[in-house]
Every structure is written in structure tokens, then in C-alpha cells.
Amino acid sequence: MEETQRDAKIDRAKAKKRREARLLLTAAAGLALLAAAVYGLRSMGRERPQQPAALTTAPVAGEQDSPAAGETGWQYSGWKYAVVGPEDLAKGALILVAPSIPYDADSAPELVRVFDYKNSSYFVRSTDLYAAERIMEPLNRLLGDFEAESGLHTVNIVAGWRSQEYQEKLYDKAVREQGAEHAERYVALPGESEHHTGLAVDFALYFEDTGLSGDFDGEGAYAWIRENAWRYGFVQRYPAGKEAITGISNEPWHFRYVGLPHAQLMTEKGFCLEEYLDWLKSYPFEGAHLFTECLGQSYEIFYCAGGDVYVPLDGEAEVSGNNLDGFVVTVPRREGETPE
Ligand SMILES: [Zn+2]
Incomplete structure (x- = not known):
């Protein structure tokens, strides 16, 4: 003692x-x-x-x-x-992780397995996908309400928390397969990805009846998610028109939890997180x-x-x-x- x-x-x-x-x-x-x-x-x-x-x-x-x-x-x-x-x-919830503003891995949040915490309104790509515990409740409400609203059971969470090592692999793979220019535009450098915070998720689509998957573009019925995400504390983190500030191309599938009332203020004022x-x-x-x-x-x-x-x-x-x-x-x- x-x-x-x-x-x-x-x-x-x-x-x-x-x-x-x-x-x-x-x-x-x-x-x-x-x-x-x-x-x-x-x-x-x-x-x-x-x-x-x-x-x-x-x-x-x-x-x-x-x-x-x-x-x-x-x-x-x-x-x-x-x-x-x-x-x-x-x-x-308001930390900024961006190109040249790295995340300190020692600050890792409380992580949970999305598969264990999710409701039945959406899919998750892997049982090995993690996110910050605090985003699970609002994420479940967002996608639960979306399903109730649209009747669509198609959203698939394909990315959540990432380790620095995993980001490094992703970056190297993107350079190898799609070239350095593409990698620079779409893939953050290890340490500089918002996914390290556990506060960001990427959506894609999965059609259970056909087994096919698709990109989440936030259009059509999915515009509801883009327009209402703020009510649950989420924002579309890399919108079109803000590339010069965020340093990242338009990513309609990437949502970041910032909490309330911040998501509302950002949405109302058209601010990205930097602004x-x-x-x-x-x-x-x-x-x-x-x-x-x-x-x-x-x-x-x-x-x-x-x-x-x-x-x-x-x-x-x-x-x-x-x-x-x-x-x-x-x-x-x-x-x-x-x-x-
Ligand atoms: Zn992402």
C-alpha cells in the first residue's frame, strides 16, 4: 500500500x-x-x-x-x-486532427467494438471495427431514425478508429495502387487521420438481398443523413468547397462527432471544424x-x-x-x- x-x-x-x-x-x-x-x-x-x-x-x-x-x-x-x-x-469532442496537426496516440479514447454496441438499423463491415464509446449512442439514434424515416436498411460502417500503424498501411497501399497524388488527396498521413480519434466513421452501402455494396454519396434518400446528422452531434467533416481549409477532398461518407450544440452551430453557419x-x-x-x-x-x-x-x-x-x-x-x- x-x-x-x-x-x-x-x-x-x-x-x-x-x-x-x-x-x-x-x-x-x-x-x-x-x-x-x-x-x-x-x-x-x-x-x-x-x-x-x-x-x-x-x-x-x-x-x-x-x-x-x-x-x-x-x-x-x-x-x-x-x-x-x-x-x-x-x-x-472538438479536437482538431488534420494535415500537419497530428493526434497524440497517448490520448487514445475509450474504444468499443462497434459490432457489440450497434443497434439493428445498420451494418458494420467487420467485428474488428472500433469507435470511441461516446459516439455509439448518438450513432445508433442517427441510423435508427434514418431507417425509420426511409425504410432503408443499407448503411454499412466501413471505418471507425484506426491505429497509426493501420493508417500507415492504408497510405502506402494507396500510393502503390492509385499513385501518390491520389493518396495525398484522399488518405491522411499516419498520425494525421481523424480516424485516430475514434470520433469519425465512414459510411458505405450494403444491399443484403443482392450482397452488393456501394459508396455513400449522401444523395437521394441518403441526403436525410447529411441534413440531419447535426441533431445527433455529427457533421460531414470534409464538405465540398472547404478543401482549401481542410486540406482534404470532398468526402460525403466521412462523419465526425463533435457533439451538441457544436454540430448545430457548424451546420447553421456553414463552418468546417477549422473555421x-x-x-x-x-x-x-x-x-x-x-x-x-x-x-x-x-x-x-x-x-x-x-x-x-x-x-x-x-x-x-x-x-x-x-x-x-x-x-x-x-x-x-x-x-x-x-x-x-
Ligand atoms: Zn473517413
Whole structure:
């Protein structure tokens, strides 16, 4: 018992050392952020809580120096400091994994076998196909409702979570069989595939009566899925017209879970994930927060730069890293709890 406690202590000390070492690298940027944040909080007449091991990042110009608590209705006294570590930056429904923005394999989500968790409204290509546990319930509802709506029992999940090694094999195979140009356009480099997160699935079609399969193009009856996926927290991650931003060609079959109300906001505003995460930065904790309604539920959303994350003193909040430089906090609110 004592041994275990001592080991745990040593592990914590080691983790702390590692965090500190990482911090040094970006200390200058961190100090600038800290200075801006301390200034902002002092000007509200409150002492800043003790600084935890912060993720350091250069502050975004203009976002840090204008606290406006009185105007936006939130009270600093209603918030507490959430302790997050650098590893948390790669966790949550809003992480961005993209060309040049790799996924840290150590942040692997809770994975489940899709075959064991799926309902009877769709197929899965293999019993060996995995996805993040959290997407299974909304995925079942999405495809259950689609079947009820269309009478079609044809959607086949052909991809979910992928390991780095598997992505490497896929990439090499694509280069070998279809050429480097095709591979670059359609297959992510190992480490840079959204499938590593377990939050993405690829749909195809399977016709049980004939045994034939087909591509999922999101057209005809399948447009329902494209149009309604947001209600279940999913978005079509690589739409046509966003190739220059996502770096990936139109993929009507690839759906990504981002959760609610984010899927609704992205769909309404026509934002891909890159654009959406950028836009959320205009709602920093220290400034005006974003208030939105989604399927009868109110939400308050704000962005916390670096590792300074705030959550409500009471009640729940979902904190998601962006896998880049900060965290998005989503707070479900009861009616009347949020300002107009
Ligand atoms: Zn995919």
C-alpha cells in the first residue's frame, strides 16, 4: 500500500517534471498570456487563483485585454479554475486532427467494438471495427431514425478508429495502387487521420438481398443523413468547397462527432471544424460568451486560451481541447439561467 502510494507520488513528480520542461520551451509566450490574464482579473478586483501547470501559448491579439464581465452577465465569482494538463489538449469532442496537426496516440479514447454496441438499423463491415464509446449512442439514434424515416436498411460502417500503424498501411497501399497524388488527396498521413480519434466513421452501402455494396454519396434518400446528422452531434467533416481549409477532398461518407450544440452551430453557419474553432476564439472566457439554443437546451460556450480553464462553480460543463492551443468550455444552462 505504502509502496503504491510512493510510486504514485513518484509518477506525479515525474509528470510534473515533464510538464515543467515543456513549459520552459514556451515560457515567454506564457508570461505574456499570464500578464494579460492577471491584468484582466485584477481589474475585476479579484485575486487570481494559483496557477497550475499551464499550457502556454501566445495570446491572440485583442482577445485578452478587454474583460467585460458586467456587460455580459457572467460573474467571475461563479467560476472555478479547472486543472488541465498538456495531455488534455488532445482530448474532447472538438479536437482538431488534420494535415500537419497530428493526434497524440497517448490520448487514445475509450474504444468499443462497434459490432457489440450497434443497434439493428445498420451494418458494420467487420467485428474488428472500433469507435470511441461516446459516439455509439448518438450513432445508433442517427441510423435508427434514418431507417425509420426511409425504410432503408443499407448503411454499412466501413471505418471507425484506426491505429497509426493501420493508417500507415492504408497510405502506402494507396500510393502503390492509385499513385501518390491520389493518396495525398484522399488518405491522411499516419498520425494525421481523424480516424485516430475514434470520433469519425465512414459510411458505405450494403444491399443484403443482392450482397452488393456501394459508396455513400449522401444523395437521394441518403441526403436525410447529411441534413440531419447535426441533431445527433455529427457533421460531414470534409464538405465540398472547404478543401482549401481542410486540406482534404470532398468526402460525403466521412462523419465526425463533435457533439451538441457544436454540430448545430457548424451546420447553421456553414463552418468546417477549422473555421468553427477559430470563430469560437472570439468568445474568450474574459469577454462576451456565446449563448445558444439547441433542441430545447440552452448552452453557454467560451474559449480558454492556453491552460487557464474555467468551469462553473456548480453544475456540469464539458471541456474539450482543440489539439492546438486552448480549450472550449460548453455549459448546459437551464432556462432563465442565462442572460437574454
Ligand atoms: Zn473517413
